[in-house]
Amino acid sequence: MTPTMPAEHRELLSDLSGIVCDYPNVDPEATLAFLASDASGTLDRVGTPEGRRERTGYVILLHATSWYVSARVFSKSLFASYTEVLEGFRATLDPASCSCQDGAHPEDLDSEYAVEAGVSMLAEAGRAAFAEEYGPGDEELAAFDCEGFLAELVDQAVDALREGHRRLFGDIDVSHLDARFVRDDGGIDIVAMQEAIDRSWENNTGSVALWSARRWLTGQVRNEERLGLFLCMWMGIAQTYEGLPPSYARALAAALATIDLDVSCDHPRHPWSTAEATTRSRYLAVLHLYAPEDHPDTPVPAELSAREVWECPGQYAELARTALADISGWRHMRGGEDEDWEF
């Protein structure tokens, strides 16, 4: 009879494959929390052959999914569970026991293959099915259980988590952007900021938004620059479709909190609403405001182009509301604990 993986492991394989491919078909935060908790439940049987098989499987799985925890789920408690169980496994591993030949450790496992290997290693039947499908020899299979190999995986995963935690929750330094966005006379170069956002392949939206928010909060902004700086921050928020973590959202929310939302005006329409919802159209609208000679074309019709309509507190309030809605959308999309999103 052809060996097969137990049904619950086939389901785990399908769930984790979706996650590492970045197309989860289940709630990633809950699924990965279960994974860490199941892994932790095996720590006290590492002394048994069954426990050692499970340790191999779980270490490979935690390693393969650690990038997702570090980049896609904004949850401190998930970081804590991952780090705790990885350190628990690390304490049971003795890398000095490795007697493999050079190059015998599996390397650079493609994450989908790693997930399949990891789930397969959890139980005897899965191992047999894996051996039949991929045909590794006994020596290759033994390398998966090598404590030197597993310790390397644990160390890599713990490092990636530490770095990810800093990126998601720590203090992000964007001061290098001063050199690009502040002119010699101390003014803000709104055109340079727009050009940075326009280079969408560089993923600048998050750093431009954060730089703008910090500048706004320190008050280092001249009256004529306020609108442009605010629009750059707004675009950085609206155009970061994958969402920004609390390390960014904290400053963004603080800057938005300076806007009075409780205002009304008689304008039937504000200029920004006439720019199309594309990077290009918005870019042209802002460039025309700050460098009209170089950029005569704008999507904003002449009758809405008066500076006082641009500066209307009603428009600031409209924009702040949508930006705040985007931020709460990120929290909903990425998950995490309430206290990390209370600013």
Ligand SMILES: [Zn+2]
């Ligand atoms: Zn080894």
Ligand SMILES: [Zn+2]
């Ligand atoms: Zn108005």
